[in-house]
Amino acid sequence: ETTLTQSPAFMSATPGDKVNISCKASQDIDDDMNWYQQKPGEAPIFIIQEATTLVPGIPPRFGGSGYGTDFTLTINNIESEDAAFYFCLQHDNFPFTFGPGTKVDIK
Amino acid sequence: QVQLVESGGGVVQPGRSLRLSCAASGFTFRNYGMHWVRQAPGKGLEWVAVMSPDGSDVYYADSVKGRFTISRDNSKNTLHLQMNSLRAEDTAVYYCAKTTRGYNYGYDYWGQGTLVTVSS
Numbered sequence: 001e002t003t004l005t006q007s008p009a010f011m012s013a014t015p016g017d018k019v020n021i022s023c024k025a026s027q028d029i030d031d032d033m034n035w036y037q038q039k040p041g042e043a044p045i046f047i048i049q050e051a052t053t054l055v056p057g058i059p060p061r062f063g064g065s066g067y068g069t070d071f072t073l074t075i076n077n078i079e080s081e082d083a084a085f086y087f088c089l090q091h092d093n094f095p096f097t098f099g100p101g102t103k104v105d106i107k
Numbered sequence: 108q109v110q111l112v113e114s115g116g117g118v119v120q121p122g123r124s125l126r127l128s129c130a131a132s133g134f135t136f137r138n139y140g141m142h143w144v145r146q147a148p149g150k151g152l153e154w155v156a157v158m159s160p161d162g163s164d165v166y167y168a169d170s171v172k173g174r175f176t177i178s179r180d181n182s183k184n185t186l187h188l189q190m191n192s193l194r195a196e197d198t199a200v201y202y203c204a205k206t207t208r209g210y211n212y213g214y215d216y217w218g219q220g221t222l223v224t225v226s227s
Contacts, residue, residue: 032213034213034214042219043111043202043216043217043218043219043220044214044217046213046214046215046216049207049213049215055215087151087152089152089213089214091211091212091213094154094157094166094211095154095166095168095169096142096144096154096157096213097154098151098152098153098154099151100151101151101152
């Protein structure tokens with residue numbers, strides 16, 4: 001089973017900041033990594049696919065990087081509406097596994 | 108637009124059964140793998156099960172293998188999860204999720220979830 005370690009667990013940012021969230025896999029998963037945003041009481045929203053591809057309709061301030069075991073979600077010029085819970089998902093092998101998530105607060 | 112609507116959650120005693128459903132619309136259901144994912148209160152997300160588009164391939168998490176059964180009715184655009192021998196640790200919000208393609212790819216859409224509480 002591939003374990004995903006996500007950091008930080010919580011962060012507080014100021015509008016306009018650049019934010020990086022890390023997701024590390026316990027084994028090589030190529031680029032089989034997706035990122036999601038979730039707000040309380042809502043379904044997760046798909047924001048990055050295959051590690052680096054921005055999902056259509058998602059603002060370009062979101063970006064993804066990485067391959068193999070180390071991945072990063074970057075939010076440039078963060079906005080208040082980006083306050084949410086972010087998590088990673090690996091779909092390289094079963095069982096699919098998830099990172100424990102990062103709560104992003106906007107000051 | 109794509110919609111996934113789960114139903115069937117509720118409070119159930121340990122050892123009893125429950126059947127969840129996920130009604131899909133806005134896409135050609137029979138062409139996509141479908142998954143169940145759950146989240147226990149205060150815990151992270153846990154993958155539960157997957158069924159391929161035609162139902163020929165099925166995989167389960169070890170924690171539910173032998174107790175849960177995933178199924179689908181492509182004529183009714185519906186996914187199901189039959190949960191037997193329920194345990195307290197099965198208490199969670201259960202989400203259905205649509206893959207981007209095939210059945211071993213990530214999800215582009217999730218439902219809102221349905222809460223299952225296993226308690227005496």
